[in-house]
Amino acid sequence: MTSGADLLRIENLQVSFSLMGGKIDAVRNASLRILPGKVTALVGESGSGKSVIGQTIMGIQPRTASVKGRVLFSDPQRALAEPVDLLRLEQDGKPMRAIRGNRVGLIFQEPMTSFSPLHTVGNQIDEALRIHSVLTPRERQEKLEETLDLVGFSNPPKICNMYPFELSGGMRQRAMIAMALICRPALLIADEPTTALDVTIQAQILKLLRDLQSRLNMGMLLITHDLGVVANIADEVAVIYQGEIMESGPVDEIFRAPSHPYLKGLMAAVPHFDMKPGERLKALRDVVIDKESLIGKKTASVDKTQGVLLTVDNIGKTFTTRKSSWFTAGKATTTKAVDGVSFEIRRGECLGLVGESGSGKTTVSKILMRAVRPDEGSITFHSRTGDIDVLSAKDDDLRELRTKIQMVFQDPISSLSPRMTISNILSEPLEIHGRGDARYRAEKVRNLLKAIGLGESALNRYPHSFSGGQRQRIGIARALTLGPELLICDEPVSALDVSVQAQILNLLKDLQKDLGLTYLFISHNLAVVDYMADRVAVMCEGKIVELAPREALMRNPVHPYTKSLLAAVPFPDLDRPLDFSTIAKISATGKFDWGKQFRDSDDGGLITADLGDGHLVLANGNVDIAELRS
Template sequence: MNLLDVKGLSVEFRGDEGRHDVVRDVSFSVPENKCVALVGESGSGKTVISRAVMGILPAKSRITAGQILFRDNRKNGDFVDIAKLPPAGPAMRAIRGDQIAMIFQEPMVSLSPLHTIGDQIAEAAKLHRFVGSKEALELTKDMLRLVHFPEPERAIRTYPFELSGGLRQRALIAMALICRPSLLIADEPTTALDVTIQAEILKLIKEVQAELNMTLLMITHDFGVVTNMADEVVVVYNGEIMEKGSVEDLFLTPQHPYLKALLNAVPSLSMEPEERLVPIRPIKPRTHTSDLHPHPVGKAHAFRGTSLIELEGVSKTFTFKNLRGKKRRGMTTALDNVSLTVRRGECLGIVGESGSGKTTASLAMLRAFPLTRGKITYTTEEGPRDIQGFNEKELFQYRKRAQIIFQDPFSSLNPRRTLNEILQEPLVIHRMGDSLSQAARIRELIDLVGLSPRYLRRYPHSFSGGQRQRIGIARALALNPEFLICDEPTSALDVSVQAQILNLLKDLKDELGLTYVFVSHNLAVVDYISDRVAVMCKGKVVEVGPTRQIIDNPIHPYTKALLKAVPEPSLDHKLDFGSLEGTSSSDPTQWPAPYRMRYTTVPYLVEMETDHWVCAPGMEAMRDIVGLGGSHI
């Protein structure tokens, strides 16, 4: 029996440029107590369909055709056509939030920063279950316990900014479930979460679905999530359904070329070393040499494998202060005695959970802040230099050598500048060439990342997510650096655009002789692009080695836990939700011997295999006996 039937749904958006059909003749069903996944690229119409079901379409849109039939189990099981109900009318308000609830994609944006978690969750109970404040608060605590929220008594008094991404997502789930809806719509519920938190959230949704006999409509572009959660799949492209059926049929015998193309664009841990992703719209970089600033390709290849940047015993402690910035409220150690070597011409991947110190370590390499302890040396033509000792002029020159590609391409681009101005800015700041040579360099850069010169007068808002990320890459390459920090450059992109960007980065690295530090929580992405991997936890490096050794033969329990939590896009390698309890293993005091560490323990790295180092403080006493040496990685 179906809980939801969407029949011939069409939705149009009206704007200054006229009317545009964003959803066309979409039909699918959601059976009771099952999970149906809507998959497709960004802009395919997935979220518009879900918002039509919720009755929360934007003001400039309207349903032009079709039906959205929902079985109202609280009214004798009769079907209600949501498409005909006024979105702000009492009938739709009675359904929305009570019988149909939604988990939105970005928890920080979806939660009010001015109200406590308890108040926001209790509000839904007051509106739909007609209870008083005291009873609503008790229901809120019960729901927080159901979603495994730690210390519900204290949690109801916390604000969203005081919670991690995983806990904010749990709060949103509790808010959606407090009225025990028949249908839960989950819009990319795990996109911005690291693998262990993602696995916990997926397990939680499955448990709650079973306990409440709930039906789930999941919107995602992550095929690993689809294989682990969905019973049926609906593939959407450009507002139309390309293919639909059971998850087994679509993964084992895909029929439509678009679905086959999507599956070919998904990175997985089972890929062969030389295997290449196949994006739907490939980009071929066109590299040239520029008179403005020669590419350092020859030097990079000649010295490939030698040390370019080295961290030795690096520690960084941040101090929390009160609002006036005077009184200390506490301290946190973001980096704890980190030692790493980045070799010329390689891609070093840094992985770990949120808060593990990945981004802090990468920013330390750019001298974004002073270190608490330790030294970072960068090998220049004059030899190794401590970047903390650079004077203002030397640091200015270092900025040419080392650049960063930011995680969010939209936030990192100035919305008031055109593409031409964005790419010209670093050339002007570093006084590289006159206006004619700068214009030539800008055209070379956009050609390099596969964009058209006709885009030069456009502003960032008029580009897609993938195009904005390519602009960020072009800007990072403007000064012709030899070292690039890639901070989660594909985490917000769908699979086809992600494949575009990953292939582009690989090609640029090979053709321009670049050196990368690639920060990510997606181990499949790191496996695809990295030569070596460093695993971080609680500010410490716990394992470092060649990528295939780390993936195929993880030694540290934390690394094993990370790999265990990766949702593979394969029906043969589903997550074992029953064994995910405590899977994060992110507490060093709970690791088994010889890996266990107190928070004051100095990390000690032991070479277990050739170039494969593992943090095992318990082996320090054995080093003279077994001949193990340590910590130069």
């Protein structure tokens, strides 16, 4: 196909960076195309060069980058003109500025850091129109509200006057899409547009992008590591590894007959619902665990029938917010973040806790860690030395509790101090709790690093010098320092690519088996929970709406909210596409579509119904159990 038939053609692109230790080739002789009105997905691990290609197309690559090759852009508005080589344009020159943000739009990966916190959403989206159009203020406002309506906002004038921090993650991503589309570009570059969004919001964003791309006849470069997203939205696929394009072609050929071992490896690393009991994810690079460095030669496995480790009984938490101005006091509003939540975690098991963003999952974890005090309810930790009241523990009981319950955080970058070496980070808990002398602590830290597959060379390095997966492994090692019985894992793999995710999930499963750990595993990815959990609790608007053994919940869900969550998981399988027609009914806001047996009403309130074999569901008290099962 000739260059003139393509919207964008990249030919032999090379991007390198000069460092003190030499030169790093971020992109090596990469070639790919984007057709008008089609979606090309660029797939690869973190660090493979995907985002560098997107930045180079936009002319926003770092000035230290050395770039060779050609990036030919054929603007449909200039159909008779020769394609423009974007690399020959000056980065800040007038011709490039006329294209960037106008004819080529970009959706950034993290909308919270891409928006200015000091300006309203409307002001920031309107900036592109002020730069690239000659419209009057009234015309710009009309175009702005029209675009916000296009991306799914029900009240565009209100959104215009809000600040980014007032919007949820999904709403911020919609606003970012509106900013990229305000000038109706011919090409849209979407850099990981759904990373770290929960499955329901991700499904809505994917539907939105597909509808807008079709409606506006845009070409799209979708940069992602999620093969499920690719299978549901892409027309063509290019697979990149260490800066080189390994395989490219139509999505049908790539998924049905992958030829390169790297692509096959990526597909094998994705957790899915068809996995057999005991089957492991095939990580591209396995982490070798040295369990003997932690527990000696004796295996510390735990029988899951040994009883309950943690009992949570009817906890509730309400937050009050007050929006004030200089001259008015403002009206207080209350939000019930956690509403009558009860569950047990059995010794040695993994309890999965799933739900949309804002459903109350993280608030529950903070209550368990005593970072947030609930308004009501009780929590009891059944230690081997006796029961501990978690909410009222003091002095020695509290110090013991801190050693028994530890947490693995969602974002290892912000949870590891950038000013401390790895040696300091791992030895700090030992120092706080007075464990051993300096020699003992140094030996313990070396054993921890060895156990998670990192050598002694990591001791004096800082967190920024490690990859995302390595940082998460360090976070897990820190949580294991004091020998806890319960690990609370709050979205530990949500921001990691599939290959690193497979590493971390396998590591957690191995540690559970070898150390006899108990997990509360919080996630929005039900395929990940299906791989990790023994039982699963589903949260919606602060309540647990369904709790059941993993197989029962995944294979035979009862509550409509659980069914909707499962329906929103994108499969890396062309024969199992997302049903976009049901996307609008997915979230908790679609509860009006739930049957009467699951809605609160005047003639019957909600109760937790027992369907047998540990399967509980929140339902109307007047409904027969047999009706729920059907």
